[in-house]
Amino acid sequence: MTKVDLILSNALIVTMDKNERVIPEGALAITGGSIVAVGPHQEVLEAHNAAEIIDCEGKTMTPGLVNAHTHIPMTLLRGLADDLRLDVWLLGYIMPVEREFVSPSFCQLGSSIACAELIRGGVTCFADMYYFEDSVAEAVAQAGMRAVCSQTVLKFPAPDAASYEDSLASARSFIEKWHSHPLITPSVAPHAPYTCTPEILKACTNLALEYDVPLHTHLAETLAEVEEWREIYDMPVIPWVKKLGLLDAKVIAAHCVHVDDGEIHTLEHAGTGVAHNPSSNLKLASGFAPVVDMLETGLNVGVATDGPSSNNDLDLFEEMRLASFIAKAVTEDPTALPARKVFDMATRMGAKALYLGEQTGSLESGKKADLILIDLNTAHNMPHFDRDSNAIYSRLVYATKGTDVTDVMVDGKWLMRDRSLLTVDVAPLLEEAADYAKRIDSFLVEREGSVLSKLIAIGEAEQEQSYEVQIKVQLPNPEPVIEKINSGEFEIIRTAHYLEYDTYFSFPDPQEGRLRYREDEFVDANGEIYNVRYRLTLTGPAAEREYPKAVFLSRSRFIAPARHSLRFYREYFKPTSAIEINKDRLRWLLRYEGAEFFVNIDRLLEPALEGCFLEIKSRTWSRRDAEIKAEKISALRKALGVEKAKAVRQEYPDLVCN
Ligand SMILES: [Zn+2]
Secondary structure (H helix, E strand, C coil), rough: CEEEEEEEEEEEECCCCCCCCEEEEEEEEEECEECCCCCCCCHCCCCCCCCEEEEEECHHHHHHHHEECCHHHHHCCCCCCCCCCHHHHHHHHHHHHHHHHHCHHHHHHHHHHHHHHHHCCHHHEEEEEEEEEHHHHHHHHHHEEEEEEEEECCCCEEEEEEEEEHHHHHHHHHHHHHCCHHHHHHEEEECHHCCCCHEEEHHHHHHHHHCCEEEEEEEEHHHHHHHHHHHHCCCHHHHHHCCCCHCCEEEEEEEEECCHHHHHHHHHHHCCCCEHHHHHHHHCCCCCCCCHHHHCCCEEEECCCCCCCCCCCCCCHHHHHHHHHHHHHCCCCCCCHHHHHHHCCCCCHHHCCCCCCCCCCCCCCCCCCEEECCCCCCHHCCCCCCCCCCHHHHHHHHHHHHHHEEEEEEEEEEEEECCEEEECHCCCCHHHHHHHHHHHHHHHHHCCCHHHHHHHHHHCEEEEEEEEEEEEEEECHHHHHHHCCCCCCCCCEEEEEEEEEEEEECCHHHHCCCCEEEEEECCCCCEEEEEEEEEEEEEECCCCCCCCCCCCEEEEEEEEEEEHHHHHHHHHCCEEEEEEEEEEEEEEEECCCCEEEEEEEEEEEEEEECCCEEEEEEEECHHHHHHHHHHHHHHHHHHCCCCCCCCCCCHHHCCCCC
């Protein structure tokens, strides 16, 4: 008789070992946190002398589920902003809120709440990626769960790092601190190719190789990402990261939605673990990962929830069901991705995808005692058919709810008994979470209160209080003016020719001003575009004074480089109207009577108008200077041979807004 700590007896055991043994009346013996025997009830009891025996009659025992990719502190951001496109959601809402609120205590709180949810849903092991991962790991270890905890590295400042060098340094010290922890596998997480640089990806790969820890990242999540890579690098994402050497590390690749056959083989050859996130991919409309092809090729694919902001829960039973149903619908084949295979993905194969296959993922001798007990005798899961050996997997994947999990054990220690959590006291944590939600709400209410604060929230907007002197004249024939400019009478400082694509956003309150998205395509002497510039300008509304022939304006302007698409800004700022004005602009910078003026001759392309517009303008930061220039501007008009200045403000009000 071998002495053991504990025997769990009399359960239906779904082992998920390599033979996928199912033991109708089974028992499992545990010593020192590890499984020492699994087998028929009588056999195990006769061979072992247990300090404690727990009768599990009526329960089904399975390996604890493995959630292959998530961002657990984001439980605190659950439901913050939904039904948005990925970039608007991430850059417009999640990242600004994260910059303001994410701290070690935020991460610890969010992680503890997530652990409660995960344990209740039968998850014993997961792969996380976030900021202040040390605080995440603290909370996870305290809850007694097993996890790969990955410290994020980004090319831009993050809540926990001013620079990429800082975040890489903290990833290193994080790995050193947790390297030999029994439950936590530390790891480094370069967030994604599009949020990193090749240099960052290489540095992270080297760090992962140096400590032999996993490298956790997002790859090929959206079609836009892959198309951008094809355009810039002439290859999709997977061969590109392979070229950088990234796949030499033990990579956990979340998503891999847009990968072709060749790329799947590349990932398989490299031994990359893939995390499939059905809910997240559906919610963000990212597409359908070719999971069936991945499995046929032999990739280790785990099932995952992604963060609770893009899901919005951490229910792995729901993910299993979706993974199977989506695969069937997409391949138009109801035999695709059967329940048994999905359950494998959520247990043994998922553990392999996280490089923890030696420790967890199945119930067999030598592995850690990470297991759950489930009540399958519920109204939504009855009756039971035993004729087909796949029926148990149907019950587990298609009909079981997370709430049917009654008991959870990790490393031989109970985390939940009879649905009572033993390691997380969740009630006070939820009060703290509600308090965060209130503060985040008021932060966003304030920010949404003005176009300017929304502009500042997504990037650096520089304020320039400036005075602008402007005259705008309709010009049926520009040739005489062009001849005049080039006559030698004026000092030409520089000239340019470009196509200007402007979109003006208006808002309900005219005091908000107008937001202009401008794309300038610079055209060379041969008519070829040699440079493109994108800018965003918020222009204040107030025209301080108008001269009969010149418009003298005082405006506050905020200029920011426009890093996102016009579509992004439209969805983010939600203007009441958007007007497009496209022009072909010839521009001169002239010196006239000691002052500099821009002279623009614009041909309107959209709206298409006959003739041209002459615009003479000057911007200055001094009021006195503006007054002087206002006096000179009419003289310059005359000097250019434009006799009659027909004001266009009344006739074309939309054109006088730049
Ligand atoms: Zn993710």
